[in-house]
Amino acid sequence: MLVEDPHRTTRERPVGHPTLTRADREALLGFMVGMRTFEERGVALYKQGRTPGSFYDGHGQEAIPVGAAFAMGPDDVICSPLIRDLGAHLVRGTDLTEIIRHHLGRDNRLSRGREGNVHFGDPAKGIVAMVSMLPDMFVVAVGMAMAFRLRGERRVALTFFGDGATSPGAWHEAMNFAGLRKEPVVIVCENNGLAYSTPTSAQFAVSPADRAAAYGMPGVVVDGNDVEAMFAATHAARERALRGDGPTLIEARTMRMHGHGSHDDARYVDPAVLDAWRERDPIATYAARLQGDGVDVDALRAAVLDRLDAAVDAALATPLPDPASATDGLFATEEPGPLGRGDAPWSGFAGPGDAGGPGRPAGAGDAGTGR
Amino acid sequence: MLVEDPHRTTRERPVGHPTLTRADREALLGFMVGMRTFEERGVALYKQGRTPGSFYDGHGQEAIPVGAAFAMGPDDVICSPLIRDLGAHLVRGTDLTEIIRHHLGRDNRLSRGREGNVHFGDPAKGIVAMVSMLPDMFVVAVGMAMAFRLRGERRVALTFFGDGATSPGAWHEAMNFAGLRKEPVVIVCENNGLAYSTPTSAQFAVSPADRAAAYGMPGVVVDGNDVEAMFAATHAARERALRGDGPTLIEARTMRMHGHGSHDDARYVDPAVLDAWRERDPIATYAARLQGDGVDVDALRAAVLDRLDAAVDAALATPLPDPASATDGLFATEEPGPLGRGDAPWSGFAGPGDAGGPGRPAGAGDAGTGR
Amino acid sequence: MSTPLTRAPDAAPAMAPASADRDVRTMTYLQAITDALREEMRRDDRVLVLGEDVGAFGGAFKATEGLFREFGADRVQDTPIAEAAIIGTSVGAALAGLRPVCEVQFADFVATGFDQLVNVAGKMHWRTGLAVPMVLRLPSGGGFAGGPFHSQNPEAWFMHAPGLKVVAPSTPADAKGMLSTAIRDHNPVCFLEHKHLYRRIKGEVPVGEHLEPFTAKVVRRGEDLTIVAYGAMVHLAAEAASRFEDGRVEVLDLRSLVPLDEDAILASVRRTGKVLVVDEANETCAAGAQVAALVADRAFSDLDGPVRRLAAPDVPIPFSPGLEQAVLPTTDRIAEAARELLDY
């Protein structure tokens, strides 16, 4: 389902979905439920004072990171999931307990307590952690994609940013490099109508998808609340990139349903707008659909909750990092190794150690060649 | 005369020239001849080792700064003429001897020897000096235009930059602010095919004029070798800005006929391309036309040369700045005064002290209201 | 707002430091900042505020709360996310006769507008004679688990960029008085307001017009050792000093980094003979390095001990509170360094 786009643009719409199996659909729903459940717990932990600093969630936007990340192959990289994109981490298979430890400032493999909120990545899963400065990691993603192109690898870089992040100069420089050099980068812009308190009407005159043409790349508008549409658009963009035809900007239209962060009551948002969008909740609508197809959604929710409870318990039992560790490792002293392979459930790749195996759907051969 | 534009775009073409009198036409030619003559002398002085540092010229691009600056009113500001835009300084009436003193590193009112080559402005004439970082002064121009809009003044800011200067992030931020807030800024992009050694094909995928639409503003392609076309397009853009309809990006298509600077032999440019453009020299073609109309071009050239000789002599007789002055004035200690009014020959305004007077052509009433 | 953005105030009064008989009100450091903005905007129609979310929302920290309602959208402008444009258009507006006060949402983000600040704003007057009266408000500093991108203290970068004034108040009264002074200054001023002081620090603040000069101030007298600090570190230094006998440890609050009140620093150190310089910023090439170098040159013959420094080590500021406290200077560590110096 594509939402109406008020702007004129040159745009490819994704034509036809690649085949999603029932297991794939369950996985999509599962990751969305996982993201929401995790974040609800995250808000609670933050309000209980257990999470230092701040907490951000992507309530209502789950379809975007989940659908997009799901379309990737194991050797693709994500650079980087942002504050609304926890689902991308879940799809790639980063350990839940580690993520919670990270949020709580406990010792953990992802950030060693040096970073908080969604500032983490998992090199072992092909994810590079975001920085706060928007949209700096888009520029970095273009550089990673360049390396893939130069080496002739069948890999893409997937990047995320919001509507507001199209205003900084770095966005333009990244768009220009990507479009001009046809880098294999898949660009997901999450247009949720707001940048903190600022509506898109005070951010830009022309929608992000319509601006893609100025860089010689297609801009696609997708219903960001439809996980399969996100999957299909990202899949098509990835195919295009792998063909050597360069980047695609996918503008996922959605709405930020919560405050900018858990500290923000978002009084500046019209409740009627929220009500209208709530009707189109990406999880509720997809769950209803899958339920109709016979998926046991309650069981799925229960399983997610069990895993979450266990992870939270394990995280809360984890000590804080050793204060003496704060200053080590400023500089790398060893030859860096390659990034690891992320889980790519749709391609049948479940994680390191898995070489593919049976049940790999058609098209999975595209999922990357490794190094 | 508009050159062929290979790209699709939404664009207003300037419709109908405002009336230029014969005196205006002579002035246009005179300023172009002045710029070229000055720069030829500048190259000579540089090669003689009299000009420290570097020297840049705009040979073949004279129609752009001259035509654009000529369309301005006295209260408009130019922020800023760049290295190809000496003609804009001449139109505004900055003293020739001061400019040469500046180039030679002699004591002078414009820069006190602190700056060289085209890094000067004349606050008394409403010109702000450029910085090297491209295109930073475009951003500043948008801020000046904002001030004019907020105060309800009928003034615009005119800014210049090259094709290469559309790549830095600052360009995007300035375009976005200008388009979104409909600032009264007139944007002249001098597309001379090159940024130092880099052709536009390695700079961007889509021409600057075509990218204007991405910011909600019209992009106009103009023959940058036709001074009247430049005048007309800039005049129309200025009218549009004064009407409150916001900025226009004018892409002036031209060719850089010399090296990037006098140190550069530009061996990387195909001589056949230069030959073809030489046929379309903005001064030769316009001089031929005016000569046909009875203008004594030789006399005009001779007068320019006389003035230049006198100015060079005066400049060479000027001492270097006092070394002890190098560190004073880092900080302003007094309430700043307003910028002065630039000469606006077309509007009949010849400089400070001139309040208009007879012979002001129709339309001159638009030339600004002062503060 | 009859003639918006045009009326300049009549004449600048002489600086009137807070005195006992002035009307004062107790407020937080953050409220003092808002108070200064309001006062100066009332006084001078040319003053305008711009930045991300500073309008109706009142800013990420609520420093501009209420201003949009009082002064309207032209003078309290929400901008797109674009620090270079925020700074650069402010330069332009300043050149055109306005007095912009722009907010960078967190000081950390100033790196994305750095070029406009150091190359355009900072060099303008020296190069061209054109003044650029503008203020860049920079919510800075750590101490609240903000992590590497919401805790930085970038002032040394500005100090090393000629043409920028750099100030960093530590109290509500100074925050108000120095912000007012900054807005009336004819130059670009980087105004470092410490986020961790915003709501924690309260104090008496003069009501109405209040100006503080860009000079240092002795906040505690002592004869045996000078602790030089600024911003949030002043509070830790004062606390550490209070652990020693009265009259031993002097605390000098720099308040302004450019101009740096060299006379005040030298006068204090010459008297005490020992100095400890504290920075919250990363150690290498920090403000404290400049102060230490100054002392080692110009007060050398009066020194009775090494010029000691305490600063954050050269790593980003960690998120997890235990790690963060391991990196930031603490009262204990300041007291310990002071003790060592006193015993030297």
Added chain:
Amino acid sequence: MSTPLTRAPDAAPAMAPASADRDVRTMTYLQAITDALREEMRRDDRVLVLGEDVGAFGGAFKATEGLFREFGADRVQDTPIAEAAIIGTSVGAALAGLRPVCEVQFADFVATGFDQLVNVAGKMHWRTGLAVPMVLRLPSGGGFAGGPFHSQNPEAWFMHAPGLKVVAPSTPADAKGMLSTAIRDHNPVCFLEHKHLYRRIKGEVPVGEHLEPFTAKVVRRGEDLTIVAYGAMVHLAAEAASRFEDGRVEVLDLRSLVPLDEDAILASVRRTGKVLVVDEANETCAAGAQVAALVADRAFSDLDGPVRRLAAPDVPIPFSPGLEQAVLPTTDRIAEAARELLDY
């Protein structure tokens, strides 16, 4: 280029400093830089060069001359004018296993890519454990009427940004050896190459592989005073030192600013008891401030005189040669300061 950009070299050899029996060739500082790039690109297919006009044109200063012909457009890339993208895509390429060497056309322009450098490149390893092996070549410094935007020495900004290495060679042999070392380093390295040395300074440079460590080096021995300098200032300092009796004035070439060879600085100053620190950069918070602060703390008891500094005053670098010479440290002024210190 059979398998472009993929083959890593076999193993890093131990550092082999130039010795008498090595094959050497006389070349300029600039040629030495080109030589290092060529050597390292031949050795390691993962090394690529990118920047404005660095391709067929060979760069604004011709530092990459010949590389495009030898290594092709993939490994010697012309970029659009976009410093943030040049730096940021290099970070990405480095994360993906390449070893980018990017050129900023003039060091002054680094301010437009500052954020990617300090916030993305510099903090990456500490935050995430991911290494960012890349080199940022920065043609820096004044002395040739380049004016305020083509003469800057920005190294102190980088020193104050944790996670960046910062080096500044003064001789052709060091330029080659330290650039090679930088390319093999696993971290972002800011490589400050002084434009005014490019063609003026010639010297013997080892042929083939040549690595120099990121340490300081005594370039002239002396017992009574240490002059600490780096980059172009080393030559002036050596010239100034030669005006005194042999064996009186020691000159220490820092070569590397991060890591700073504190041991070498302290050892020299402890021996001589006096120090003059010279910077071409603006004085406040410069590298020299850090060196002076270090000495004033850790070598205090060995000092026989004040820690003196000579640096450019805090103004932009003027264009007109007489003004420029009034601002930059000169041999005369260094000698004069040395004389004063010796007489102290």
